[in-house]
Amino acid sequence: MRSEVKMMLLGPWFWEGFSSFLVSWFSKGRFSVSMFQAPLKMRLETVIHCSKVQEIVEEEGEEPSLLDLPELALECILERLSPAELCSMAGVCNSLRDRCRSDHLWEKHLKHKWGRVICEAAYKEWKCHIASRKRPSLLDRRSQKVFLGSLISVWPFSWHKPKCESRSKPSSCLPIDSIVALYLSLESGKFWFPAQVYNRENGHVGFMLSCYDAQLSYDCKTDTFQARYSSLERRTIEESIHWDRLRAPPVGTPAHVLHTSDCLNDLKPGDHIEIQWRRSKEFPYGWWYAVVGHQELCDGNENRCLCQYNDKVVLEFSQYTPGSRWRQTIVNRKDHREVGNEGxxxxxxxxxxxxxxxxxxWKQLWPKQMFD
Structure with missing residues (x-):
């Protein structure tokens, strides 16, 4: 009997089904569930084997514990939990708290939710942020409690006792340079990170089909963002920005720096591009959508078109009406640099x-009407 039970416990199919069962019960808030209560969908063989295991445990007078599970089974369960459920599980005991704060568990959640808006610049700012927290003046326990308190405000009911329980166990503190700390800082809106916003200022006409750098803060209650834009005149703040208007910067060029163009020789009519534009020398650049057009004397016929061999490249901003001063601009393919004037x-x-x-x-963001 005992050898059969041991063989069953070592089988991967058993732990796959069993971990799914535990996760489903945990998600429903049934924290006091017995290990051997079997759901209806579990295989009949598994139920029978579980009953045999329970009989052996009862004979020996031992109560089963989640930590008695094999390492692989426990890890499988934790990997299936949501961020909020991991925080709840971390409140069970010190051992589970350490496991639930593991970077490899939170990397998946960070990438899934924040990967499309977090870029290398955001990680650099986070490193600067935590470096300031590591200064000697901030290493005392009181300062750590203040910092941790701001993080657990996201799920105040879940992350039970994330601070030091006693002076003899400082390792139980949540590391400020961990991935879970970054995730909770983003989730709580405490950490403002750099990203780009399409059609800034609620789709203001002057910014249609553009994308500008901003500092973003998340509001988990509304699942929207607040943006701070820097300009020469004032600092503009926009609220209630949805996920579909955000992106991580596709290139690492800062907003005040001219981007080095490496595609000019390849541009031909019909190509889609983004070009930097700014109102004056003191303003930051934004990225504006355009399509490469034909030269004035070209009839657009593919068999006769030689526009791609011309040193001049025509850029069309089709959201503006024909004849508008914003409709078209021309750049030099061979010697391109910033061009324009204050007007x-x-x-x-x-x-x-x-x-x-x-x-x-960009096509999804196309305005319903053309502008002058």
Whole structure:
């Protein structure tokens, strides 16, 4: 009998079904569930074997514990939990708390929710943020409690005792440079991170089909963001920004720096591009969507078109009416640099769009009417 039970416990199919069962019960809030209560969907063989295991345990007078599970089974369960459930599980005991704060568990959640808006610049800012927290003046226990208190405000009911329980166990403190600390800081809105916003200021006409750098803060209650834009005149704040208007910066060029264009020789009519534009020399650049057009004397016929061999590249901003001063601009393919004036603004670097998802995104943002 005992050998059969041992063989059953070592079987991967058993732990796969058993971990799914435990996770489903845990998600429903049944924290006091017995290990051997079997759901209806569990295999009959598993139920029979579980009953045999229970008989052996009862004979020996031992109560089963979640920590008695094999390492692989316990890890499988934790990997299936949501962030809120991990925080709840961390309140069970010190051992589970340490396991539930593991970086490899939170990397998946960070990538799943924040991967599309978090870029290398955001990680650099986070490192600077935690470096300031590691200064000697901030290493005392009181300062750590203040910092941790701001993190657990996301799930105040869940993350039970994340601070030091006693002076003899400082290792139970939540490490401020851990991935879970970054996740909770983003979730709570305490950490403002750099990203880019399409059609800034609630789709203001002057910013249609553009994308600008901003500092973002998340509001978990509304699942929206607040943005801070820096400009020469004032700091503009926009609220209630949805996920579909955000993106991680596709290039690492800062907003005040001219982007180095490496695609000019390849541009031809019909290509989709983004080009930097700013109102004046003191303003930051934004990225504006355009399509490469034909030269004035070209009839657009593919068999006769030689536009791609011309040193001048025509860029069309089709959201503006024909004849508008914003409708078209021309850049030099051989010697491109920032061009423009204080009246029409300044055009900077160009990046060619090769991914269909980027092009589709701009098309989704297309305005319902053309502008003058």
């Amino acid at each position: 029409d603004g300044f055009y900077g670097g160009i990046r060619k769009l090769s991914k269909e998802e980027e092009i589709s995104k």
